[in-house]
Amino acid sequence: MSNSEGSVNKGDIGESSKKLNEDEYSICFENTTHIMNALKEARMKSREMIFSIYHSLKMLLDIISRMNRKLEDKNIKRNDKRKEKVNDL
Numbered sequence: 001m002s003n004s005e006g007s008v009n010k011g012d013i014g015e016s017s018k019k020l021n022e023d024e025y026s027i028c029f030e031n032t033t034h035i036m037n038a039l040k041e042a043r044m045k046s047r048e049m050i051f052s053i054y055h056s057l058k059m060l061l062d063i064i065s066r067m068n069r070k071l072e073d074k075n076i077k078r079n080d081k082r083k084e085k086v087n088d089l
Helices: 010-088
Strands: none
8 A cells, every 4th residue: 555545654653653652751741740830839829728727726816815814804803892892791
């Protein structure tokens, strides 16, 4: 068969398969690069989110500790007033 009828010479198969393999490797490399960049970006986003959660929790703990101090101060004042009333009687 001749090339005009759609057949391929043995030399053409080897060259085209080499080119195909090179293209596959370059596509694989590009995909790997994209995957690595996507993972890096996802890791950075996760890190930022965890850092944000950390700061939010820190603020909440600060607010809770202030509230506890105020409640303790009120309880101490109430106890002092009760003691004064008992002493006055």
